[in-house]
Amino acid sequence: MSAASSDVILERMMALHPKIIDLTLDRVWRLLEALGNPQDKLPRVIHIAGTNGKGSTQAMIRAGLEAAGLSVHAYTSPHLARFHERIRVAGELITEEALTAVLDECYAANDGADITYFEITTVAALLAFSRIPADYTLLEVGLGGRLDATNVIARPALTIITPVSIDHQQYLGDTIAKIAFEKAGIIKRGVPCVVAQQAEEGMDVIEEVAARNAAPLLAFGQHWHVGPERDRMTYQDETGLLDLPLPNLPGAHQIMNAGAALAALRHLGADPAACEAAVTRAHWPARMQRLREGPLVDLAAGAELWLDGGHNPAAGEALALHLSSLTERPTWLICGMLNTKDTGGYLRPMAPHVAGLYAVSIPGEANTLPAGETADAAAAAGMEAATADSVAGALQAITARCPGARVLICGSLYLAGNILRENG
Structure with missing residues (x-):
């Protein structure tokens, strides 16, 4: 199979909708149904939304889970050098052959109907994940949350909201409260949600959405704490205190991302060794x-x-x-x-x-x-x-x-x- 095969199909997919972004889930649900609803056949899902830190937080969670000997699918966007970076299947970047196959299948099932590039490629990722065994699936939201193409999982194992700030106002609204409402759209009934540090107006909205969905919150400053301590960092929750190296991803902001990742890992039962691996083994290009x-x-x-x-x-x-x-x-x-x-x-x-x-x-x-x-x-x-x-x-x-x-x-x-x- 030629190296250009997936590029050719991806180029065709760009022409399926006149807009790059058009937030709705109708087209995604239609294509998922045509493909036999692969979103219902995934390993346990951890769904991550937020303005900044989604990718770094996901990378740390993946490093921790893999250090514990678990197999992990991961979906992220956008890619940097090659589209394949978006889809990691059971710990490895998707192969050209596998990517071409799922893209081709999705393109055929869509049958020329309107669908955005992000929507159809997200469905392709879910299809790839549904066919390979793993212990967890990590899904990073592309834009917003409530109407994002990843928001099709009926009952994830856990949701995470990283810090919310102003960005993409033309799609999500021009205030922290409006944007937080879109991010909080990934919260599901009865499913715990890890929440990183937020502006007060953003946290108020997240708490309101969580309360309506009877979703327990694991919130920074209430249920867990994280911060620098000399040349290291400490993390504390009801389970106890962790004294850890600083994240290998540079920048003081990565301490908060690490805190959200650690809160998720601890909720999932990770041991201290896996938690340390989360902050010392994560790799995320183009972040300092x-x-x-x-x-x-x-x-x-x-x-x-x-x-x-x-x-x-x-x-x-x-x-x-x-x-x-x-x-x-x-x-x-x-x-x-x-x-x-x-x-x-x-x-x-x-x-x-x-x-x-x-x-x-x-x-x-x-x-x-x-x-x-x-x-x-x-x-x-x-x-x-x-x-x-x-x-x-x-x-x-x-x-x-x-x-x-x-x-x-x-x-x-x-x-x-x-x-x-x-x-x-």
Whole structure:
């Protein structure tokens, strides 16, 4: 089977609906029914929603479960370099042959009807998971929760809501309360829900939805606590205290993500060794990832090169906190963003911690914000800002001005995916 086979089918799927995002579950239910309802044949499901931290939390849960000797399916989005990253079957990325088969089956069963790319590919993932034994299925919400294509599991083993903040306002609403209502749509009757730290207005909505569904909450600050302790972290719940290393995923915000993962694992009966593995063995690319080899690293000529795909104001605040904790060294940003994002809200928190920014357009992305507009937003946020034709060009300009600088490539998962492909 040729390596391009899945790409060809995926390209066909892009043409099945005029919109990239169109939130409703009607089309998903129709296709699932045509395929024999694979969503009802999955191993125990852990369903994860939230604005930031979903992927990191899922990665930590998976690391903990696998350390305990359990087999885990995992679904996440978007991918960075290859679509296959979205579907991990019993611990391994889906093979080209298996991906092509389920995509082809879903395309045929859909029979040309309207359905979005995310909807039909999510159904393909569920179909793949339904056919291979495993102990757990981890499902990450794509957008929102209530009307997301993953929200078709009648009774998951557990739901999780990571921190909720402002993002995707055009789809989810323009307040924390409205967005929290959409995220809380994954809560199911009688199913426990782990809740990370939330703004008060978001937590009020989550508690209300949980109460209506008689769903027990396992909430940060009430049922579990997590925080840094010297050069380590502590986690405590009614079961007891865990003294653990800091997460291997960089950034102070990963402590909260680790707390949500640990609350889930403890609820599922994980032992301390599995909990430690969750924070020390998780891998999640493009989340303050240090690039240590490859063409861009060679081009950096001694600069310290980092990559992060965060793209909303909460991500900007998390990055600012992390940058403030790093060793003294001039920090420059190479930033490319989508035109649907709050660019100023993302950049403002980082302004006091950076020497300057080079703005780029995201290659091959129709919704990229032009580099000049990103640079204007950076200047308005108080940064020295310029534009570059490419990340490589920006990197050369920075290293010429400031040899040995710290360089963070940031602003979009789509840009991060380009970098990972370009850098090998």
